Amino acid sequence: MIAPRYLKTSAGRKLAYHKTDGSAPGVVFLGGFKSDMDGTKAVHLQEWARRTGRAFLRFDYSGHGQSSEKFTDGCIGDWAADAAAVLEALTDGPQILVGSSMGGWISLLTARAMPGRVAGLVTIAAAPDFTEDSMWAGFDADQKAELMEKGQVALPSEYGEPYIITRKLIEDGRNQLVLRDPLELPFPVRFLQGTSDEDVDKSVALRLLDHAQGPDMRLTLVDGADHRFSDPDCLGLIEASVEEVIARAAGGTD
Template structure:
């Protein structure tokens, strides 16, 4: 139990941090050091870890993204300001981790998240998943419920690749199946598109969560932009409907786009996590 004086001090720390936004979102001044986790017969995982109290926060990037984005860095600064532990990392084949991205899939990246939860962090964690990371956080919560304190999804892309493929015209799907790969345009790619193998799509089907109730019972917060041209905001509504947890909030931003990396978007993300930490932590 915290004393009234300690609680006032905590509020002052938070006020100072929020007054620094968006500067904190622009980059962490004293970054944690990149470390590498060695795993038998698996690529080394690059990560940055900040030690601190529970609950910890773990950031899960989106597809073809890495741990150096604005949201990930702002979260590190926020956790540092409160003294909470924080970890961000790159999936196999992404960022500073070993491997080629095209050699991995949803199942492999799920294993990366579970390795982080099993080996690199201690105590209950708040998982913050961006886009595909929101899908992976749900899979991790299903596999390791005892390690999850709460979930925060940013433009959660649950089942996204499978849903997008299945909504293509029959002729287009047949062409992709004959070719063995699917190239789709994306403003987030330097080449203007991403290519997924048919094997990637078939494997992803094994990890879909939206066809039935999702037995996740922890607090869940879902933030989505109404201007998201990549993952429709109604996906977050589907997730909210299907999880069994009674403690679910969906926050829609009228001008929000997919990456949710504008200054006000990052403020909302941090406020949401701050509120969850308050909820999960007993304060006198």
């Protein structure tokens, strides 16, 4: 396995990344909550980029994968800042952002903060505002009390060890919400969502499509696809969506 390179950010964090040189606009993959850049979708897209000669970048947020810091010290604002730092330091010109789950939220924050650096967007089971609308809203009274008094609460996970949800994550998340204020996406956007996703309900994708404003937005629902969205058909749809967004961004047609 090839060792990653590292970017030292102005906040002092060391972010691990893999970069493939190629044609513009480049593609940047933004991973999910407690995920890393070695996941199936990220690696598949890197192989696609090498095959097609497209510039590509995948990286680990702080507290994730091979980057510095503890996961429990981070929050949405920190990880959005990591994405902005990577975009500024390691890419040139507008990029196509591919955001998976939490990465979908991060990509929307990036598009709002740096619209000139985004040429298009593909989200996969995007989870905007999940700290408030899914986690906090789903906590019972005892969990809310434990979070506020002890600073954290443990949630079971189907993907391994329990998730430790911190008070910092919840409170910072309220400063990063994207579904309460106007959300302009003035570039080609493709939202992808599985109907059998048990982590992000399809209603979230419908709410995002209804809330965002842009000249070229489409939502594709895949019957039976789960949150991983990583079987061969789903991976092929991700590729096709990225290629369509690239063509649209260049002024082409389907």
